[in-house]
Amino acid sequence: MTFVSVRNIFQSYGDRPILERVNLDVAEGEFVSIVGASGCGKSTFLRLLLAEERPVKGEIRIDGNPPAVEPGRERGVVFQRYSVFPHMTVRENIVAGESFERASGRFFGAERRAALARADAVLARIGLSHVAGQYPATLSGGMQQRLAIGQALAARPRILLLDEPFGALDPGTRLQMHDFLMELRAETGMTVFMVTHDLSEGFKLGDRVLVFDKTRWDADYPDRYGATVTYDFDARDGGMPFQHLLDQFPGLAPEFPLSALPGSAVRDHQGPEAAPTGPRL
Amino acid sequence: MRLINRHPGRVLALVLAALPFLAALVAYSVSSEIRLAANPQDRLLPSLTKIAETAGRLFTEGDRRTGAILLWHDTGASLRRLALGVGIAALVSLVAGIGIGLLPHVRKTFSGFVAVVSMVPPLAVLPILFIVFGLGEVSKVVLIVVGITPVMIRDLAGRTMEIPREMIVKAETLGASSRVIASRVVLPQVMPRLIQCIRLALGPAWLFLIAAEAIASEVGLGYRIFLVRRYLAMDVILTYVIWITALAFVMDWLLRLLARRAFPWTGAGL
Numbered sequence: 001m002t003f004v005s006v007r008n009i010f011q012s013y014g015d016r017p018i019l020e021r022v023n024l025d026v027a028e029g030e031f032v033s034i035v036g037a038s039g040c041g042k043s044t045f046l047r048l049l050l051a052e053e054r055p056v057k058g059e060i061r062i063d064g065n066p067p068a069v070e071p072g073r074e075r076g077v078v079f080q081r082y083s084v085f086p087h088m089t090v091r092e093n094i095v096a097g098e099s100f101e102r103a104s105g106r107f108f109g110a111e112r113r114a115a116l117a118r119a120d121a122v123l124a125r126i127g128l129s130h131v132a133g134q135y136p137a138t139l140s141g142g143m144q145q146r147l148a149i150g151q152a153l154a155a156r157p158r159i160l161l162l163d164e165p166f167g168a169l170d171p172g173t174r175l176q177m178h179d180f181l182m183e184l185r186a187e188t189g190m191t192v193f194m195v196t197h198d199l200s201e202g203f204k205l206g207d208r209v210l211v212f213d214k215t216r217w218d219a220d221y222p223d224r225y226g227a228t229v230t231y232d233f234d235a236r237d238g239g240m241p242f243q244h245l246l247d248q249f250p251g252l253a254p255e256f257p258l259s260a261l262p263g264s265a266v267r268d269h270q271g272p273e274a275a276p277t278g279p280r281l
Numbered sequence: 282m283r284l285i286n287r288h289p290g291r292v293l294a295l296v297l298a299a300l301p302f303l304a305a306l307v308a309y310s311v312s313s314e315i316r317l318a319a320n321p322q323d324r325l326l327p328s329l330t331k332i333a334e335t336a337g338r339l340f341t342e343g344d345r346r347t348g349a350i351l352l353w354h355d356t357g358a359s360l361r362r363l364a365l366g367v368g369i370a371a372l373v374s375l376v377a378g379i380g381i382g383l384l385p386h387v388r389k390t391f392s393g394f395v396a397v398v399s400m401v402p403p404l405a406v407l408p409i410l411f412i413v414f415g416l417g418e419v420s421k422v423v424l425i426v427v428g429i430t431p432v433m434i435r436d437l438a439g440r441t442m443e444i445p446r447e448m449i450v451k452a453e454t455l456g457a458s459s460r461v462i463a464s465r466v467v468l469p470q471v472m473p474r475l476i477q478c479i480r481l482a483l484g485p486a487w488l489f490l491i492a493a494e495a496i497a498s499e500v501g502l503g504y505r506i507f508l509v510r511r512y513l514a515m516d517v518i519l520t521y522v523i524w525i526t527a528l529a530f531v532m533d534w535l536l537r538l539l540a541r542r543a544f545p546w547t548g549a550g551l
Contacts, residue, residue: 052450071453082445085452087469087546096465101456105465135546148451155455 003028003191004049004159009058010226011044017226018044022058024210024229031185031192033206033235035199040212041227042195046163049193050075062158073101076157080164083148084136090147091132094119097154119154126150126180142173146180153188162194166201178205202235209233327516335516336523351505352524359490359502360528362418366425367479367486373426374433375475379467381434382441383459392438399431404492411497421493421501428489429482433475440474441467473547476540480533487529 006024010017018041026032036042047053049060051068059067062074071077084093095115099107107115123129126146128139136144145165152160166174182205185192196202202209211231218224237243246253289297306329313326327335339352380387381395407424414420444467452466494503502525509517541548 050450050454071450073454073456075454077451077454079447079451082447083451085448085466087544097455100452100461100465103458103460105457105461137546152451152454157454 002026003030003063005061005064006049007058007060009045009048009055009060011041011048011053011055012226016223019048019055019212019228020226021228026191026193026208028063028191029189031205031207032194033202033209034193034195034212035197035202035209036212036227038197040214042212043163045212046161046193046195049159050077050161073155074158075161076152076155076159077161077163078145078148078152078165080167084144084151086136089133089135090128090139091116091119091123093136093147093151094122094154097151100155122150122154126184140173141169142177145169145177149181149184153184153190157190159191159193162192164195164197167197174201181205203233203239206235209235324513324515327519332516332519336520339517339520351500352521354500355502355505355521356524356528358500359494362421362494362501363425363486363490365418366422366490367429367482369422370426370430370433370482370486371475371479374430374437374478375468375471377434378437379441379463379471381438382444383463383467388438395431395434395438399435403428403489407493407496416497421490421498424489424493425486429485432485433478433482436478437471437474440471444470469544473540473544476536476543480536483529483532483536487525491525 002025004024004026006022006026009019009022011019022045034042034045044053048055051060051071054067054069061067065074068074077083085096088096095107095112096105098115098118099105106112120129120132123132126149128143128147128150131139131143136147139147149160149165166177169177178201184190194202194205199209209231210229211233212227213230214225214227215230216225233239234241309326310329313328316323316326317328339350341350343350377391377395381392382388403424406427407420410420410423410427414423448466449462452462457465490501491503491506494501495507498504502521506518506521
């Protein structure tokens with residue numbers, strides 16, 4: 001079931017092509033990591049998903065909706081930096097996630113009290129209750145990114161876009177953020193796109209890992225061709241594909257258990273009596 | 282040890298800070314002494330005691346004819362013009378600055394115009410202002426506004442455009458309209474810069490105020506200075522100059538205090 005569909009995307013800046021023929025189908029709840037060398041267009045692709053810029057050709061739809069012309073509440077985003085509002089306290093930043101869609105951008109009265117209570121619940125969930133009244137500048141980098149993710153989720157987006165969200169963090173904090181993100185994702189079942197420079201991070205967090213690269217290369221004119229998705233790895237089960245193929249297609253199962261093959265380390269419960277006459281694969 | 286790495290101690294820092302003031306005071310007293318020794322009637326460099334006497338008289342004694350204390354009247358009139366001029370300039374520049382910084386259509390329309398207008402020397406258009414707005418209060422206020430607004434607009438528009446693109450996009454993904462982005466993301470972040478702008482603009486604002494008062498006025502600090510200049514009343518002029526300096530200093534200090542109190546987040550994290 002396709003939730004996010006990317007159809008034949010081309011993007012270029014001036015006469016310099018960045019992306020060409022990008023096609024992608026992503027199911028709801030999938031976590032897609034996007035990796036690639038610098039300048040391979042992965043950030044451009046994220047900006048296209050975000051609708052911050054529009055493609056020269058092709059279209060991106062979320063849940064079949066018409067292609068967006070500007071960023072909106074369907075898409076949540078966390079950048080490497082500047083993702084929270086420095087002039088608001090931590091609690092107000094979370095409230096802003098809900099209140100910004102109002103005409104005045106604020107809540108009043110009972111509604112405000114309810115929103116503040118919800119914000120406190122969110123802060124308790126993301127472990128920032130003790131700094132609720134402080135300004136983001138007093139927080140560590142990891143706490144700021146947790147706040148940014150909490151704020152983005154407060155607006156209840158359909159997809160969450162992460163642009164190197166942990167790029168500016170130290171390795172220890174980064175690992176904590178991985179756990180934090182995996183927990184949040186297990187709770188919300190959010191569809192996530194994450195651009196990262198860190199391959200192991202991409203494989204660890206993602207269900208799929210997309211690699212952007214150029215398929216055609218002009219040695220005399222490196223800017224002639226754009227990049228596209230060159231690899232689409234299944235990153236589930238520790239990066240080993242087809243581990244659950246039989247669940248999906250039981251008909252592919254061999255008529256006798258593979259574990260009973262001669263030399264197999266695994267002993268099947270049927271015992272060695274069911275010894276095969278020969279593999280039928 | 283290199284000079285760039287040497288720092289004065291606390292006491293020495295205080296002494297060093299006081300040194301130029303003391304030096305200026307001593308230099309003045311000595312020159313005044315020399316001139317007065319040659320001619321006790323000399324008016325150019327009155328002694329410090331004479332200035333103090335005059336100051337005391339100006340601040341407390343009323344005019345012989347009307348009984349009103351002129352210095353306070355002058356101060357009131359000048360401060361009113363200054364506050365009006367700077368206030369209007371602040372308001373206009375805030376709206377225009379955010380508009381130019383945030384809305385591409387407004388930017389394309391006005392940024393070139395503002396850049397050109399800010400090059401017009403304000404004092405050169407003073408006669409035009411007098412002709413158009415008369416010799417009353419309006420022309421003086423307008424001179425201040427014309428003098429400081431274009432620079433403030435450019436500064437605030439620049440500050441608006443300095444706000445990271447990421448932050449604006451983030452607000453968009455939270456569903457914020459242009460209005461909400463202007464009022465809840467941009468305005469609060471531009472306000473500290475506005476205070477900074479006003480602090481910097483106060484210097485030129487005083488300049489334009491005194492220039493306008495000197496040319497055509499009936500009351501005001503600048504008017505008084507240029508009036509008593511005819512009598513070479515240096516003691517009065519110096520009192521007024523010191524008074525204006527004190528006023529400007531206090532305003533600057535108050536604005537700095539306001540900025541720190543009203544925008545605690547700017548200093549957060551330091």
